[in-house]
Amino acid sequence: MLRAENVWHVYENGREALRGIDFEMGEEIVALVGQNGSGKTTLAKHFNGLLKPTKGRVIVDGMDTREHTVAELSRIVGYVFQNPEHMFFEESVFREVAFGPKNLGLDEDEVESRVRWALKTVNLEGYEERTPYSLSGGEKQRLAIACVLAMKPKYLILDEPTTGLDARNAAGVVKTIRELRKSGHGILLITHDMDLVLELAERVVLLHRGRKVFDGPVEEFFSLELHEYGLEKPELLRISEKLGIGFVRSASEVINVLAGGSR
Numbered sequence: 353m354l355r356a357e358n359v360w361h362v363y364e365n366g367r368e369a370l371r372g373i374d375f376e377m378g379e380e381i382v383a384l385v386g387q388n389g390s391g392k393t394t395l396a397k398h399f400n401g402l403l404k405p406t407k408g409r410v411i412v413d414g415m416d417t418r419e420h421t422v423a424e425l426s427r428i429v430g431y432v433f434q435n436p437e438h439m440f441f442e443e444s445v446f447r448e449v450a451f452g453p454k455n456l457g458l459d460e461d462e463v464e465s466r467v468r469w470a471l472k473t474v475n476l477e478g479y480e481e482r483t484p485y486s487l488s489g490g491e492k493q494r495l496a497i498a499c500v501l502a503m504k505p506k507y508l509i510l511d512e513p514t515t516g517l518d519a520r521n522a523a524g525v526v527k528t529i530r531e532l533r534k535s536g537h538g539i540l541l542i543t544h545d546m547d548l549v550l551e552l553a554e555r556v557v558l559l560h561r562g563r564k565v566f567d568g569p570v571e572e573f574f575s576l577e578l579h580e581y582g583l584e585k586p587e588l589l590r591i592s593e594k595l596g597i598g599f600v601r602s603a604s605e606v607i608n609v610l611a612g613g614s615r
């Protein structure tokens with residue numbers, strides 16, 4: 353369980369980025385949304401100890417983050433940053449993924465088996481000897497997920513995982529996230545992409561000026577006046593409303609309903 357209890361975060365320049373956040377998540381896909389500067393990244397960085405609360409507590413599987421190092425917490429909470437290409441520095445995909453497990457002090461066989469497993473999970477088998485820089489945007493994103501997965505964290509924080517990707521590459525990342533969820537991971541998805549929220553999230557948490565203003569089911573989230581929070585309803589929902597068929601989560605659901613079938 354990841355838990356924030358009345359978390360406040362004030363940066364050194366006096367900026368109050370989080371104001372009394374209560375939050376909890378387990379093995380589920382939670383979308384963390386809000387306009388620029390609302391505090392999403394600040395909150396997420398508390399879960400692997402990169403930031404510590406100014407006031408309040410953050411508990412990761414029973415551990416108070418103030419009493420543990422980032423290295424310890426990173427084994428439980430993996431963080432995939434935005435624009436992951438900046439984090440690659442090895443000459444091959446294999447070595448890139450092996451770096452984390454090697455640092456954990458694991459033996460060679462265990463490192464190799466983790467690398468193979470992580471690359472398989474993100475569908476990058478056969479890419480072992482490629483240089484990370486030669487990969488496409490979507491492949492780089494999946495490689496970044498593999499690097500974190502190889503540490504076997506229970507929770508993953510993904511910061512804008514589909515931004516800048518074309519539809520095919522984004523679909524690959526979505527598929528990977530679904531598979532991770534199925535295999536028992538909890539996923540905190542930071543995103544501005546409302547289509548992705550509609551497609552993937554099981555719950556939505558909305559931040560506004562450092563406060564949590566909504567925490568609940570996806571359908572309820574999309575019934576909010578989103579423009580008040582600098583967000584927009586997905587095109588698909590606007591179409592389904594005009595068609596009078598209410599809440600749907602995919603284009604195929606719309607087609608099924610129109611064809612007279614069930615959802």
Ligand SMILES: Nc1ncnc2c1ncn2[C@@H]1O[C@H](COP(=O)(O)OP(=O)(O)OP(=O)(O)O)[C@@H](O)[C@H]1O
Nearest residue numbers: 363365367369386387388389390391392393394395
């Ligand atoms: N290192 C820092 N020092 C001072 N203020 C910061 C720092 N990092 C973030 N802030 C401020 O804290 C507030 C929350 O920032 P944060 O990055 O958490 O927002 P966000 O919701 O992730 O935004 P975005 O969608 O733009 O990534 C903003 O006002 C930001 O300017």
